Amino acid sequence: MSTTRCLRQLPVRSTPRATIQNALGQRRFQSSQGSTYGAAKKLFKAYPYSVSLASFFILCGAGGLMYANYFYNSYIIGAFHNFPEPVAKELRKALYFTNQDLKPHQAIKFYKKTLRVAEDVGMDPFSDEILGVKFQLAAFMEKIQKYHKAIQVLEIVRNDCLDWIEEFGNTPENAGKRTRVLGKTIGISVKLGELYAGEYVKEPELAEEKLVWAVEATMKEQQRREKEGVKPGEGEWLTPEQIGGAFEALGNHYEERDQHYLSSPLFLQAINMSPPKSCHTAILMNNLSISLAQQSPPPTPGKAPVSRPTLVSNARAWATKAIDIATNIAPPERTEECDLACAVATHNLAEFAEMDGDIAAARLKYEEAKSLSKVMGFKEGVSNADAALRRLSEK
Numbered sequence: 001m002s003t004t005r006c007l008r009q010l011p012v013r014s015t016p017r018a019t020i021q022n023a024l025g026q027r028r029f030q031s032s033q034g035s036t037y038g039a040a041k042k043l044f045k046a047y048p049y050s051v052s053l054a055s056f057f058i059l060c061g062a063g064g065l066m067y068a069n070y071f072y073n074s075y076i077i078g079a080f081h082n083f084p085e086p087v088a089k090e091l092r093k094a095l096y097f098t099n100q101d102l103k104p105h106q107a108i109k110f111y112k113k114t115l116r117v118a119e120d121v122g123m124d125p126f127s128d129e130i131l132g133v134k135f136q137l138a139a140f141m142e143k144i145q146k147y148h149k150a151i152q153v154l155e156i157v158r159n160d161c162l163d164w165i166e167e168f169g170n171t172p173e174n175a176g177k178r179t180r181v182l183g184k185t186i187g188i189s190v191k192l193g194e195l196y197a198g199e200y201v202k203e204p205e206l207a208e209e210k211l212v213w214a215v216e217a218t219m220k221e222q223q224r225r226e227k228e229g230v231k232p233g234e235g236e237w238l239t240p241e242q243i244g245g246a247f248e249a250l251g252n253h254y255e256e257r258d259q260h261y262l263s264s265p266l267f268l269q270a271i272n273m274s275p276p277k278s279c280h281t282a283i284l285m286n287n288l289s290i291s292l293a294q295q296s297p298p299p300t301p302g303k304a305p306v307s308r309p310t311l312v313s314n315a316r317a318w319a320t321k322a323i324d325i326a327t328n329i330a331p332p333e334r335t336e337e338c339d340l341a342c343a344v345a346t347h348n349l350a351e352f353a354e355m356d357g358d359i360a361a362a363r364l365k366y367e368e369a370k371s372l373s374k375v376m377g378f379k380e381g382v383s384n385a386d387a388a389l390r391r392l393s394e395k
Helices: 004-009 031-046 054-063 066-073 085-100 104-120 128-143 147-168 172-197 204-228 240-256 260-273 279-293 308-327 336-355 359-376 379-393
Strands: none
Touching: 085 104, 085 128, 104 128, 128 147, 128 172, 147 172, 172 204, 172 240, 204 240, 240 260, 240 279, 260 279, 279 308, 279 336, 308 336, 336 359, 336 379, 359 379
């Protein structure tokens, strides 16, 4: 399929698509952009002309990780009528000093006061409302770049949730609450993994610990329900997309640590959980393509290693499939993720062609990738394509 079709379908946008973060006046995870460039440099040094946009694209997937952001922002408080007035009064002040007149000391003071008053009036500490206040406090710490404080808040909430599940979660009357609290605990763990892995914290072992726990807890509950059936009052478990988000987060973590043979099956699981025709599925397919192209799996006794040409061929197939899906999604379902999937997958196809020595095909794909990047305002895509074209001209 010619990627010029993808170019023609790119929508003209005068303003960026609204996101949950924008609607709430919050910044996205601060380390995503910064760590992107460091990772890209590392990859480019290891693979001089192989998959030079890998880190950028994979971290875009992490930055847009559906479940982490869903968890982190879906309980931000807008419905004050869910709170007793004494609690709502303090929360309004906290949000005012968060979103209207940024004063960190005052905001933190009123978040803490909100929680104290909530405890005094007997609100359930594991209700959506009170957990939401705690999540908002952690989000605010992240906003003001107090990442360790954000981690501290989330670790306390996570431990409290785990203690409640262990002590009270197995009683029949708490079945629905257990489902809700466990789901939030998994979301907290995904977010902690993101924070621990960030460039301002750099605790990859702790990040892996939290992300592995999130995946294992998700699958353990899923398998229990499949084996035993859903108990009365338990309610619905996480959606397939939310489950896939946990796989994706762990896959991103392994990819950043160059453990591509571990990230590939996780990306594949995330693809299986994602809607078959969505822009994010195209992103996941390209991430899998990148992961396959860089694999050097450890030897397995009694099994022949997968050849390099086979890995690159599989990577090319997934990149092509990503373009095919992204190309055929029309507005309003089409988002920037489709545009980025087209541009980056096309660039990667060019690099696969260059690796195979097909310079003419590589040049054509680099030109297409550059055109796609120009249309969507993706400056790094243009820069990488230009660098690749200069490299080809010297051969």
